[in-house]
Amino acid sequence: MHDRAEPDRNAHDILRVVKETWGFDTLRPMQERAIRAALAERDSLVVMPTGGGKSLCYQVPPLLNDRPTVVVSPLISLMKDQADALKQVGYPAAALHSGLTPTQRQRVYQDIRENRLRLLLISPERLLSSGGGGIALLRQMNITTIAIDEAHCISQWGHDFRPEYRRLRELREEILPGAGVVLHAFTATATPQVQRDIIEQLALNNPEVLVGRFDRPNLVYRILPQVHREQQVCEAIERHANEATIVYCISRRDTESLASTLASRGYKAAAYHAGMDSHDRHRIQEAFANESLDVVVATVAFGMGIDRSNVRCVVHAAMPKTIEHYQQETGRAGRDGLSAECVMLYSAADAIRWESLIARSAENAPDPVAVIDAQTRLLQQMKKLCMTQTCRHKQLSEYFGQEYTQPNCGACDVCLQEVEGMEDASVNAQKILSCVARVGQAFGVGHVVDVLQGAKTQRIEQLGHNSLSTYGLMSDTGKKPLTAMVYQLIDMGYLDRTQDDRPTLKLNAESWRVMRGELKVHMFQPKKKLRRRAGTEEVTMEGVDEGLFEALRVWRKGLAAERGVPPYVVFHDKTLRVIAREKPTHIEQLRAIPGIGERRLTELGNAVLEVVRNA
Numbered sequence: 176m177h178d179r180a181e182p183d184r185n186a187h188d189i190l191r192v193v194k195e196t197w198g199f200d201t202l203r204p205m206q207e208r209a210i211r212a213a214l215a216e217r218d219s220l221v222v223m224p225t226g227g228g229k230s231l232c233y234q235v236p237p238l239l240n241d242r243p244t245v246v247v248s249p250l251i252s253l254m255k256d257q258a259d260a261l262k263q264v265g266y267p268a269a270a271l272h273s274g275l276t277p278t279q280r281q282r283v284y285q286d287i288r289e290n291r292l293r294l295l296l297i298s299p300e301r302l303l304s305s306g307g308g309g310i311a312l313l314r315q316m317n318i319t320t321i322a323i324d325e326a327h328c329i330s331q332w333g334h335d336f337r338p339e340y341r342r343l344r345e346l347r348e349e350i351l352p353g354a355g356v357v358l359h360a361f362t363a364t365a366t367p368q369v370q371r372d373i374i375e376q377l378a379l380n381n382p383e384v385l386v387g388r389f390d391r392p393n394l395v396y397r398i399l400p401q402v403h404r405e406q407q408v409c410e411a412i413e414r415h416a417n418e419a420t421i422v423y424c425i426s427r428r429d430t431e432s433l434a435s436t437l438a439s440r441g442y443k444a445a446a447y448h449a450g451m452d453s454h455d456r457h458r459i460q461e462a463f464a465n466e467s468l469d470v471v472v473a474t475v476a477f478g479m480g481i482d483r484s485n486v487r488c489v490v491h492a493a494m495p496k497t498i499e500h501y502q503q504e505t506g507r508a509g510r511d512g513l514s515a516e517c518v519m520l521y522s523a524a525d526a527i528r529w530e531s532l533i534a535r536s537a538e539n540a541p542d543p544v545a546v547i548d549a550q551t552r553l554l555q556q557m558k559k560l561c562m563t564q565t566c567r568h569k570q571l572s573e574y575f576g577q578e579y580t581q582p583n584c585g586a587c588d589v590c591l592q593e594v595e596g597m598e599d600a601s602v603n604a605q606k607i608l609s610c611v612a613r614v615g616q617a618f619g620v621g622h623v624v625d626v627l628q629g630a631k632t633q634r635i636e637q638l639g640h641n642s643l644s645t646y647g648l649m650s651d652t653g654k655k656p657l658t659a660m661v662y663q664l665i666d667m668g669y670l671d672r673t674q675d676d677r678p679t680l681k682l683n684a685e686s687w688r689v690m691r692g693e694l695k696v697h698m699f700q701p702k703k704k705l706r707r708r709a710g711t712e713e714v715t716m717e718g719v720d721e722g723l724f725e726a727l728r729v730w731r732k733g734l735a736a737e738r739g740v741p742p743y744v745v746f747h748d749k750t751l752r753v754i755a756r757e758k759p760t761h762i763e764q765l766r767a768i769p770g771i772g773e774r775r776l777t778e779l780g781n782a783v784l785e786v787v788r789n790a
């Protein structure tokens with residue numbers, strides 16, 4: 176039955192299924208080509224940024240041809256969410272993972288035996304393990320199409336290499352010989368090197384290679400000098416009050432102290448890191464997913480399990496280690512295509528911290544010098560991104576190898592002209608540098624700042640530094656902004672900081688030129704009050720009845736709790752926005768709204784109409 180190629184489907188058939196099931200009126204260009212490749216039983220590699228719509232590419236074909244598909248995915252929670260979301264739209268799918276109870280697992284096996292599934296999501300370990308019977312499952316389901324999600328995990332050049340992915344090619348070569356297996360690889364990682372590696376490692380056969388635009392126009396990027404960290408974080412959260420924000424910190428301790436500061440100021444915030452026990456971690460993931468928690472303050476450990484599509488803000492309270500990390504973490508904002516803000520608070524102190532973390536982590540590596548070299552290079556790129564006043568969308572696109580030609584993106588701090596030059600930067604620099612000279616180039620940032628502020632510390636008194644001419648010279652500048660200035664000077668090379676156990680500020684040739692007035696210094700400071708800005712959105716808030724939108728959110732949250740799924744799985748925010756704008760009064764109007772398929776129309780249509788009527 177599977178040895179013949181399927182007849183070419185016309186666009187009409189594809190769109191009908193998409194409309195019926197998901198309620199979408201159009202396909203994105205890449206999606207249509209990926210779906211056509213699958214229907215033509217041709218291998219493919221699809222590279223699309225997070226939120227680009229990869230899942231539809233492998234979910235649609237099994238509804239049109241006779242080939243159920245196995246999806247290999249390394250992330251259990253994403254798998255689980257996807258299976259839940261598919262159930263909501265009446266799509267026969269299941270996920271096999273370690274989180275299932277024995278009863279749930281038996282039910283999936285039974286569905287497989289009785290040929291009831293079109294899609295099975297499974298982890299690579301389970302699929303390839305001899306005990307797990309993964310291969311037997313494939314035979315039972317008559318599987319000949321395999322979609323591999325997060326395919327960059329197969330490449331050593333990627334940032335998330337997983338050795339078990341290497342064995343996936345065995346599926347075609349050894350385990351299912353002669354079955355005419357078709358492989359589709361999906362990833363959000365765009366570097367050409369990783370793409371080539373995926374094709375080679377999976378031995379893709381004349382694949383259709385589809386590489387999407389890497390830029391995320393709905394994200395507003397802000398990379399700002401860190402002046403007063405807590406305050407800047409609070410302001411970012413405020414710009415998205417009652418919505419979801421993720422705040423990333425470097426260390427576990429940072430997450431805990433920042434989370435408790437935020438909680439004490441009345442935000443629904445909690446810390447999350449790998450040092451917490453799995454029960455607590457799970458509780459926080461759930462609370463965030465079901466919208467009872469707004470803010471998660473996390474280390475990089477948070478995210479692998481998070482698919483809340485309506486995250487409206489991602490804050491980096493410190494500079495991340497690499498642009499790859501930055502891209503991945505900011506990628507968790509605005510997955511629903513609606514506008515979201517990504518704000519990074521950057522300080523040279525972060526770079527210094529990373530340098531010592533890199534050195535420490537390399538200690539046990541077989542070739543420490545090579546490790547430090549490679550990681551330092553990535554860190555330099557990250558620093559450059561922070562320091563360069565060029566469009567952020569452009570810089571990111573180009574880093575990942577794509578041209579960006581738009582002259583003004585309208586969605587980054589640079590294009591929005593939100594960073595100001597500091598007026599008396601050169602004078603401030605001279606004051607700071609002279610103070611470093613006066614204390615004999617023998618002290619660190621903290622002490623120099625204290626002296627400039629005119630602080631009354633015991634140390635200052637003991638050393639007699641209160642009689643220096645620079646004592647209290649900058650008492651009008653806040654302590655945090657002043658500290659930020661010192662780090663900016665270090666960053667720009669006007670001041671050195673030793674890299675030993677007791678880091679000390681030292682003057683260099685540039686410092687003297689600044690002090691003699693031969694060099695002008697430019698320092699940056701963020702505008703006083705940043706406004707909420709919108710990126711390019713698929714559906715804007717224009718004309719949306721905000722009261723009704725909130726009422727719909729409340730209704731959705733209740734329904735989701737009843738069904739034991741996250742709210743975004745019931746309906747996307749985008750769909751709620753359109754409802755709150757169109758205010759439909761009968762079912763036919765509701766049918767026309769994107770994101771409402773037939774199943775949900777029947778099940779929930781009247782309830783939605785009632786919310787609209789009562790609002």
Ligand code: ADP
Nearest residue numbers: 199201202203225226227228229230231510511
């Ligand atoms: P990815 O896996 O690439 O990160 P998803 O498959 O999760 O992306 O899709 C991202 C979002 O885009 C989801 O909210 C999904 O419902 C939406 N989406 C996907 N395809 C379409 C489409 N053709 N029309 C409208 N929305 C779409």
Ligand code: ZN
Nearest residue numbers: 566584587590
């Ligand atoms: Zn820009």
